[in-house]
Amino acid sequence: MAALKIEQGASSHSAYDLRDPNAQVIESHTLAVLVDNEAGVLARVIGLFSGRGFNIDSLTVAEVDHLGHRSRITIVTRGTPAVIEQIKAQLGRIIPVHEVHDLTVEGPSVERELGLFKVSGKGDKRVEALRIAEIFRANVVDSTLESFVFEMTGTPEKLDAFAELMRPLGLSDLARTGVAALARGI
Amino acid sequence: MSRSMTGARMVIEALRDQGVDTVFGYPGGAVLPIYDEIFQQNDIKHILVRHEQGAVHMAEGYARSTGKPGVVLVTSGPGATNAVTGLTDALLDSIPLVVLSGQVPTFLIGTDGFQEADTVGITRPCTKHNWLVKETDDLAATIHKAFHVATSGRPGPVLVDIPKDVQFATGEYVGPKQIETPSYQPAKKGDLDAITRLVELMEKAERPIFYTGGGVINSGTGASQLLREIVEATGFPITSTLMGLGAYPASGGKWIGMLGMHGLYEANMAMHDCDLMIAVGARFDDRITGRVKDFSPDSIKAQIDIDSSSINKVIHVDLPIVGDVGHVLEDMLKVWKARGRKTNAEGVRKWWAQIEQWKAVKCLTYRNSEKTIKPQHALERLQALTAHRKDRYITTEVGQHQMWAAQFLHFEDPNRWMTSGGLGTMGYGLPASIGVQVAHPEALVVNVAGEASWLMNMQEMGTAVQFRAPVKQFILNNERLGMVRQWQQLLHGERYSQSWSESLPDFVKLAEAFGCKGRLVSDPADLDDAIQEMLEYDGPFILDVMVEKHENCFPMIPSGKPHNEMILGEASTEDAIVGAGGALV
Structure with missing residues (x-):
């Protein structure tokens, strides 16, 4: 998400400081998310990204364990280190999500x-x-x-x-x- | 033992097995089979609302005042969409709700059938989880899971969408103990090493502060007890968010008042200047932090929260502890005692001396009047005349009156204060007060309201009268959208765009029209008598308190300012008040 051009002082009558206070380096991370293969699970994951303003560079999903009804979602996303941490924490809150792995930091x-x-x-x-x-x-x-x-x-x-x-x-x-x-x- | 029954009967069985005594709802085509079952039983009381939004807020009031999940039953389409505001409100304030919605029959789903809406799609972002049940055999297990998800971990609203053919069809009922252990099992215990590290910091801290929130209330009364014990034992000052009022008693010696945008001067200054901040079940909302960059710049921050996504979301925390507040406080107390109950007594004594200086500013000072009722004065009188009632429950709408209520009413116990904190839903208070009263029929339940908010769900007075819920509607009537007007005065050049209440009803006649009683009071001399009449009346009562129209709510942290740059009201000098608006532009 590109930063909006908000001039210094322009947001003085907002309750919020509308300029991103944490503008930092943007990193790309590959996340593997293991989920129950149930109706709407992909919509929950995508809705989380769109609802909270996170980026998706690519996304793949398919069932990987037929008996266990598990699917694996691989997401490539971008953000500051704090945003990446928040994405992982928010993914972890989704009820049918079992595991969230950050392949970019968990080793080769x-x-x-x-x-x-x-x-x-x-x-x-x-x-x-x-x-x-x-x-x-x-x-x-x-x-x-x-x-x-x-x-x-x-x-x-x-x-x-x-x-x-x-x-x-x-x-x-x-x-x-x-x-x-x-x-x-x- | 398996039992065969219709889906509609299963709903009742499952609710009964979950210990539900009350359902708030409104019938319609897609839930008629369930309503037929409700007709044929007596264990579960059904409160017929006037609008589905009211049902959800009532369930919230019920849930927050009892600690049990609130249950709602609505029909498909408009029934479900009307529930959306309440669901979002409950999601932001972490209130456990189970909403059951009817749906068109499975074979009609996707055909734009009559009263069809994509309910699970619409409610996906405003529930903790939701389900569409397509097989009657899955229905009972899904409802049991719904209760588990709503009440465990960080609580929240869930929705189960039940097509009408699933309600008619027969399937096998399973009880709550027969279902496989749900995979959703949030951890309750905090990491003991982290807790020990926090205790070490507490032993050394010179300027510590407890910053507590709604998570303490949600963790149960045991958590509030532990919090009180730990605060008394350490002697650290404690402040709370709007959502956490009552976890620590307002009469307690370590209480320094609510913090945040309209919080107390001493609380915000202490947050800014502390060297150890212990956040307990509080999530650093933007109404709390003010300017993030300058938020409590010199403190080490520890945060106890059951939801790991609440940690480092807004404010960087040095010491996160993921776990249930009650469990973590219990361990914290144990470790602190085992290590010899140490604090930096000299540092904390100096810290208190500083806090006393801030307290001496008397930030809630306002100029009273003998001619018009000041809203702050009205609340002080309400406090004085109801403080003896241990069973006093307060709900509010949203706006200036809500902030004044938080400032001037004192809460001694948890679960006594119901307000829409996260979403800021005007129209919350009246239905919430009915939900509280249904759960506590003998208690005193007062909704502190503004006239504009109150009108948003006024139809629920019919529900209050029908079910003899003697809720007291304490309307601070300034004929304005007071908070909007205040911001327009201070921040938008006094251009009062659409912020007055035109063509207001006569609230006394309105009360009579609903079949209850009302009174208008405008003379400060009559105020006590009017409040007394409201309290003594055996039934729902609307007290229309005509208050000063242009009173502003202070103290206030203006937009994008840090905690130590508050605007004070009458507590500061005349010049500062005049200059207050100008300082913001």
Whole structure:
């Protein structure tokens, strides 16, 4: 959330000091949230972020334990250290939330995202797109005479880089899953 | 032993098994099966309200005065949406409520059916948790879980949405003991190492202060007892938020009054200058802190709270202790005693000498009048004429009268003071007073009101008359939205935009129209007699107290100012009063 431009003194007839008193460094954190897979649980998590003005950069969710009815929500969020702590505490208050892990601070973790890239073109551009896809170890999952769909798994930064390279070569559509992440080791 | 019954019957069974004696509600199409069951039993009393918002505030009054959860029953659509303000109020003040709402049949959900609303969607951000029950077999267990969630940890409102076909269908009833242990089990005990560290700080502190809040009340009467013991034993001064009044008695020797925007000078100065702040069940609301940057700059801050999200939300706390106030205070007292009951006696003595100097400012001084009734004077007389009643319960609406009530009425016990603190809901006090009276039929229940707030839920006078709830409506009538007018005077160049009460009803005739009694008093000489008549009348009573129209509520921490820059009223010099508005611009 970008800071609003409120001039010094402009809020003098408000009960609040409307300028953010804690403007600090913004950090990106990846949170893993284990929840009961019940109706409305995702709405509770998303509603918390929108209702309290927190950021969501990406969000993935799927059931990971069918018998135990547990789902895993992976959220990439941004904020000052105090805001990140508040996000975790607020997530912890939601009744169907069982565990909240901050993978960014709890030790090394792996983060992966899957992307599908549709690149349309003919001639040299088409050859070049295929060549770069091989360098990035992307798979061709669909092909016509004038288009490819590449599938690639990697860090969000790798997907960003691939998309940048494909853009001048005819990138016409792009779908990304958002980050899934796990802590390394046992 | 499993028992087969309809969903509607299950609702009654579950409420009975949860020990519910009273339900506040209003019938409608989607809850008719449940109302049919209510008709056929006598264990649970149903209070028929006039508007669903009233039902929720009544349940809040019931809950706060008894410590038990309040129960509400409303129909689908408008019944549920009318409950939203009350739910939000209860969420912000951590009041345990269980609201049961009817819903259109499951097969109609999503078709924009008659009186259909996405109740769980609408109430998701204003409840602690909510459920839509789609199978009758799940209904009893869900209601039991709802009571567990509402009352454990930090209490709050919950809602169970019950489609009409689920009420008609038959399923298996399970009792509260038959359901699997709910996964929601908040920790009660605080970390003993942290508690010991706090005791060490208490032993050395020169300028300590207890800053207590509604969490002490919510933790139960035992927590208030422990708080009193610890305060008396250490000799530390204690202040409280609006929500925590009564946890420590106003007559207690260590009491320095309420703090915050309209708190006492001595309390706010002590908060600003302390070297050890012990926050107990209080959450550093913006009405408490003033300018965050300059909030109590030189103190070590410890905070005891059952909700870890309350810690470091607004103010950085050096020593957080997550746990139930009662449990933590008990451990704290044990550790402090075991370590030899030490305090920095010399430091604390000097600290008290300083506090006495602040007290000498007499920040609540106001200029009384023989011609018009001053609102502060009216409350002082109410206090004097009711102080002997140990069973006196006070509710309020929201505004100047609420702050004056907090300043001038004295609370000796917890659960005697019901006010909308977090949400600031005008229209809270009248229905809340009825909820309190229903729970305590013999008690004296007074709603201190402003005329504008009171009108917001005045229809509930019908409920008071119907159920013979002898609630006393003490209306401080200044024909203004007093707090709005005060802010416009001080902060918006005296442009009084829409802040007067035009075309007010004749409250005496209104009382008669509802079938109760009213009286208007405008001469200070008649005030005591009028209050006495209100107190002695056997039934609901509206006392219309015509007060000074332009009185301002002081002391006041103006916008964005720290605690040590309060505006005082008559307690300061003439010039300062004249200059007060100007100082803010």
